[in-house]
Amino acid sequence: MPHKIAILGASGYTGAELVRLIATHPAMEIVAMAANSKAGLKMADVFPHLRHLALPDLVKIEEIDFSGVDLCFCALPHATSQEVIRDLPKSLKIVDLSADFRLRDPAEYKKWYGNDHAALECQAEAVYGLTEFYRNEIRTARLVAGTGCNAATGQYALRPLIAAGVIDLDEIILDLKCAVSGAGRSLKENLLHAELSEGYHAYAVGGTHRHLGEFDQEFSAVAGRPVRVQFTPHLIPANRGILATVYVRGDADAVHETLAATYAEEPFLQVLPFGQHPSTRHIRGSNFCHIGVVADRIPGRAIVVAALDNLTKGSSGQALQNANLMLGEEETAGLMLAPCFP
Template identity: 80%
Template sequence: MTKNIAILGASGYTGAELIRLISEHPGMKIKALGGNSKAGQRLSQVFPHLRHLDLPDLVKMDQIDFSAIDLCFCALPHKTSQEVISKLPETLKIVDLSADFRLRDPADYETWYGNPHTALKQQKEAVYGLTEFYRNEITTARLVAGTGCNAATGQFALRPLIAQGIIDLDDIILDLKCAVSGAGRALKENLLHAELSEGYHAYAIGGTHRHLGEFDQEFSALAGRAVKVQFTPHLIPANRGILATCYVKGDAQAVHNALEKDYEHEVFLEVLPFGETPSTRHVRGSNFCHIGVSADRIEGRTIVTAALDNLTKGSSGQALQNANLMLGLPETQGLMMAPLFP
């Protein structure tokens, strides 16, 4: 039976990506599109590239009849999302794409996002949405918290290595390049073409990036002790994609073997042959993540690289993967499209 879907925040980049993916999904039908700032507009006015689709107009969120909805995607900004979700029916299945339910400790949320959490009841029931590692919990969850796109990329590269203790947990450097769509669709001066193109820059220097809260939470839980990575993100003049380069102390072949073994049966996580490195252009528009392992010239040091599309595997594709599990549908349904190239 086809599942009825609502998307809140449908006028943003992740909302558009959800619409693109679900429009070809054989088990889902979009019944409502919420977008307060664009309410009353046709989807073709907001996203001309989707004009071929027969979909409802955007409406204010309070106009949606959620009794007819099987699952709701919330693609809203943090803080707004928790306010909206706390008012939705308690029986409604929800996949949240914001940061509001990723951190289990309310104090951590306040530390990284600067305001107290106001939906503590929902926060307690939320399941962290990194599908490949929380699959069983997601299958029975009502509320799933999608990960940060940077956090997902780094975790795919490092989780098995931390869990198995085959790298030095006190010497992990994560250098990450991310495309501009990760900053959202809102107008920002520093994201204007003239400000961003023909160069790239580091930001959130010295451990201030909010996704560090997810790294601290997840890596420390895996290791059974505090693990803090050194993390520097860089904004690049590209529309889509994340490339993470991780510098670790450990035997390169052992690192490759661990990743290959752990991801052997994961459809969307592809470990490349030893010595090969991934590129964002090889995963663009897809739900795949490519991971490479190379030995450094310094003995005992290894470089792990991971590439994914921040809007698909890093956000909306991950959200759909989780929704499939929550609705009892095949996990890969609607997500096996090949990457776009060139």
């Protein structure tokens, strides 16, 4: 019998991506989908590209009978998600795609997101969902907190290097470009085609991006002392993809060898031959992350470049990867889709 799946927030980009991925999953069946603002509509009315799938109609969250659900994906906005999850059955397995349960310290959550946490019991039990580094905890978790898409990209490039001690922890610069779908589907003036097309710009400059909370939390835990990176994101006029360029002080060969050894057995993290670097066009629509290392012209410095799809490996694909572990399925189930090219 397939696992019964519910998706809350199905009318957003990450919700639609979950549907696309689960449609090919050999052991999952979507039995309920909620989108309060679109309740009563068919999924094909909201996302015509999913018209070929036999899916339940969209309903309001309170209309779902969770007694018949094995696992719930929650793709709601932060602050909303915690209030909904707080009131769901305590026996229900949940993968949350919002920011609400990523930060372990309630004070850090308030610092970065501006409000007190409304579900502290859930926050205390949540497991951080960077799959490759929290597998054992995720397998036994009831609630998994999906990472930020930028935070995942930066961590794949840097986390093994911090753990191995092959880079200077006080000199890390992370320059990241993210596609516009990372900003969500709601209507915003700065995301209109005429505002965004034919240019790109930095935002949250000077260390104000919320995903810095995840970098601080995770890198400091790995290093055993505070680690603060310089991080500047940029919004680019593309639909999908993140490209992170990371500048570090350390031997480039050692950096490459560390990443290659750490990810040698990982199905979705692929380290390119030394001197090559990735492109977002080569991971689009897939759960893969490509990582390259290049020696800088300045001796003792290296450049790490990582690329992933923000909607897949950065969010919904990662969520499905975690759900597979929680349900005892093969970790790669439903996720071995080849990237879409060109």
